Amino acid sequence: MTVQDATAGAAPATHRKGKPALSEGKKAERRLGLWLCAPAFLVMIAVTGYPIGYSIWLSLQRYDLRFPAQHEFIGFANYAAVLTNSYWWTAFGTTMFLTVVSVVIEFVLGMALALIMHRTLVGRGLVRTVALIPYGIVTVVAAFSWYFAWTPKTGYLADMLASGAAPLTDQWPSLFIIVAAEVWKTTPFMALLLMAGLALVPEDLLKAAAMDGATAWQRFTRVMLPVMKPAILVALLFRTLDAFRIFDNIYVLTNGAQDTGSVSMQTYDNLVKGLNLGIGSTMAVLIFLTVAIIAFLFIKVFGTAAPGSDDGGKR
Amino acid sequence: MGKYRSGRSPARAMAGLGAALVASGLIAGCGSSSGLKINVYYSPEDHFQSVVDNCNKAAGGQYQIVYNKLQRGSDDQRIQLARRLAAGDDSMDVLGLDVTWVPEFAQAGWIDEWTGADQAAASAGVLAGPLKTATYQGKLYAAPKNTNVQLLWYDDRITPRPPKTWAEMMRISQQLKGEHKPYSIVFTGAQYEGLVVVYNTLVESLGGHILSDDGKSVVMDEGAVQALQLLKQVTSSGITDPSLTNQKEDDVRRSFQRGDAAFELNWPFVYASYAEERPQDLAHFKWAVYPEAKPGAPAKTTIGGYDLAVSSLSKHKPEAYAAALCLRSAENQKYSAINDGVPPTIESVYHDDRPLDPGKPASADNPNMAVKYPMRETILDALRTAALRPLSPAYQNASTVMSKVLSPPSEIDPRATADKLREQLDDALQSKGVIP
Numbered sequence: 001m002t003v004q005d006a007t008a009g010a011a012p013a014t015h016r017k018g019k020p021a022l023s024e025g026k027k028a029e030r031r032l033g034l035w036l037c038a039p040a041f042l043v044m045i046a047v048t049g050y051p052i053g054y055s056i057w058l059s060l061q062r063y064d065l066r067f068p069a070q071h072e073f074i075g076f077a078n079y080a081a082v083l084t085n086s087y088w089w090t091a092f093g094t095t096m097f098l099t100v101v102s103v104v105i106e107f108v109l110g111m112a113l114a115l116i117m118h119r120t121l122v123g124r125g126l127v128r129t130v131a132l133i134p135y136g137i138v139t140v141v142a143a144f145s146w147y148f149a150w151t152p153k154t155g156y157l158a159d160m161l162a163s164g165a166a167p168l169t170d171q172w173p174s175l176f177i178i179v180a181a182e183v184w185k186t187t188p189f190m191a192l193l194l195m196a197g198l199a200l201v202p203e204d205l206l207k208a209a210a211m212d213g214a215t216a217w218q219r220f221t222r223v224m225l226p227v228m229k230p231a232i233l234v235a236l237l238f239r240t241l242d243a244f245r246i247f248d249n250i251y252v253l254t255n256g257a258q259d260t261g262s263v264s265m266q267t268y269d270n271l272v273k274g275l276n277l278g279i280g281s282t283m284a285v286l287i288f289l290t291v292a293i294i295a296f297l298f299i300k301v302f303g304t305a306a307p308g309s310d311d312g313g314k315r
Numbered sequence: 316m317g318k319y320r321s322g323r324s325p326a327r328a329m330a331g332l333g334a335a336l337v338a339s340g341l342i343a344g345c346g347s348s349s350g351l352k353i354n355v356y357y358s359p360e361d362h363f364q365s366v367v368d369n370c371n372k373a374a375g376g377q378y379q380i381v382y383n384k385l386q387r388g389s390d391d392q393r394i395q396l397a398r399r400l401a402a403g404d405d406s407m408d409v410l411g412l413d414v415t416w417v418p419e420f421a422q423a424g425w426i427d428e429w430t431g432a433d434q435a436a437a438s439a440g441v442l443a444g445p446l447k448t449a450t451y452q453g454k455l456y457a458a459p460k461n462t463n464v465q466l467l468w469y470d471d472r473i474t475p476r477p478p479k480t481w482a483e484m485m486r487i488s489q490q491l492k493g494e495h496k497p498y499s500i501v502f503t504g505a506q507y508e509g510l511v512v513v514y515n516t517l518v519e520s521l522g523g524h525i526l527s528d529d530g531k532s533v534v535m536d537e538g539a540v541q542a543l544q545l546l547k548q549v550t551s552s553g554i555t556d557p558s559l560t561n562q563k564e565d566d567v568r569r570s571f572q573r574g575d576a577a578f579e580l581n582w583p584f585v586y587a588s589y590a591e592e593r594p595q596d597l598a599h600f601k602w603a604v605y606p607e608a609k610p611g612a613p614a615k616t617t618i619g620g621y622d623l624a625v626s627s628l629s630k631h632k633p634e635a636y637a638a639a640l641c642l643r644s645a646e647n648q649k650y651s652a653i654n655d656g657v658p659p660t661i662e663s664v665y666h667d668d669r670p671l672d673p674g675k676p677a678s679a680d681n682p683n684m685a686v687k688y689p690m691r692e693t694i695l696d697a698l699r700t701a702a703l704r705p706l707s708p709a710y711q712n713a714s715t716v717m718s719k720v721l722s723p724p725s726e727i728d729p730r731a732t733a734d735k736l737r738e739q740l741d742d743a744l745q746s747k748g749v750i751p
Contacts, residue, residue, distance in 0.1 A: 064746040065397065065401045065423065066397075066419055066422060066423045066708055066709070066746065067422070067423075067708075067746060068423065068424070081747070081748050081749060082749055085748065085749040087719075087749050087750075087751045088749055151558055151561070151566075152557050152558055153570070153573060153575060154569075165557065166556075166557040166558040166559075166560075166561065168558070168561050169557070169558060169559065169560040169561050169723070254561070255505070255506065255507065256506070256751075257505065257506035257560060257561070257722055257723075258506070258560070258722070261751075266749070266751070269715065269750060269751070270749060270750055272394055272398075273390060273393075273394065273711065273715070274711065274712055274715070274746075274750050275397055275401070275711075276746060276750075279748070279749060
């Protein structure tokens, strides 16, 4: 989805640049290409476009499964109800906080891990495999082990704290435990994506910089980071969008108590538990819009480094 | 050659299996003349399949009940049932409903009213409280299968005499704390239905009301405010478990079983677990009726349990009613009580002293209610004064709002919290606005 957005956003730009008139053969070729793409395009519309369209349609109605008689079209009243509700904004703030903090920590740790794995001389395959283990564990299973570890009397982590402390029953400690669980799980994924970026950095460039007297830090910030820009964009974008939809860790660790719920949990509670299709779909649409905005901002900030654009990575 | 063989033997096995399937189908066909299947969707209960088998035998081939296990969590159960019913799934015949869902399912038109002889059979001899859980707007919508009521559990080595009131319980707890003995009062304090159950019990015990009797408007009277006061007092004076706001039924049970607590407020299932996991201490694991919130007035504990309803989409309604009636017959309720620890809804079962196999004397292998269910009289006492949760089709919303506003209970500000509840419950009842 997001990669496509990126492509869609970047394509016209390249179009405008490469203006020269196409030959007849080229045009025919392009038409054929479009026809060949059409079935895939239609399938995409059916499997992603239809559900999105349907939830937008539902979000404009008062539609509670338990009160079928009161089903009616109400325009944007659901949006007004959600956007003026303090529970929604609390959940939104919590989600934003979790997203930003966990992605920043993951990026720093992931970069460090990637540099280490990139330079590993012995047992490189083993090191990479081991680093990926947390990512391979089912999130809910991992979340349960965090849950028990932080519960007094059953867990070693909670028992290291002052006696009687139950961190999962307070808002801030809970939020940090959720961040820790997220970071623990997805740092390896981040590291892997960044390592792919590191492979793009030519050795010659680094050697040349070293010859010119650049320190290690300068080589990192002036050479490696710019060359890695597309890889960094992909890693951050994927993780940010993933983190924004956080559900399972919170569901297990606190179940949203003490204002630790995310927007996804609130949508689930309203849509699935509350059987309120109108309000629930409204929330789903709002999440969708937020995700689209995040993706858009990323592409803007990183500019032409967007994957899919022709001069990606070049400065 | 080797390849040829190994390719062939599975085929042979498949053929054999196919033949066996056909044969078993034929045999089953012979047994039941119509081959009519009644699908029962009910929560997982260890020995419920035996009950189903009994009923299949009793049906004499008229129909065959199939037990489809729902998920373990009651929220998940409700969601599965509601989703399928809303989508018009007609493959479900008998539905096991938690007592709080009956008004909701009835209002949505997903379950049928019980009338005539079925209604008479479903309500005969049933205790008043459990019967009310199956009733909505004066009509019977389900047959009460099993009920549930919380008791006070304690260890008679720590407290030889159980407290009679909340005030006494808190006093003893403080005293035990001073003596460095297990002192805490454990109950379901997590932000979920369990907390609402505790609050509802306190409100009812203090003579208050959360909603009006028809479930259509918010009351939140003086009793409801006093209950908030009491809940705050208990949870803010350091005599509850540190994990209180994260504890559900099973966490509470484990916390007591580990010996961390002096008093446990929980459903009777804890007895069977205790018997299994700490048999050496079972003799000291005692129970009493729920402590009184208002001294002198018996506590009105909140009723739980399951009711069996017939789906309005079922294609075999007469058989579905018959099957539901059999599954919750007095005999089968006794069986479930003894084997699965779920309290019966039919009063006479509590006084039934015949063992499972009436031909032989009662023993550990052939138990009767007295052997496996020693707390039956206490449960019966509690049921006589028990209270219901508000009977409203929007109960789920109301409950979500209440658990949110009440959590964490130590930060309740009685007046302000009551105002907040009044305002948010009003929206929830009309399924308006956002639930937390």
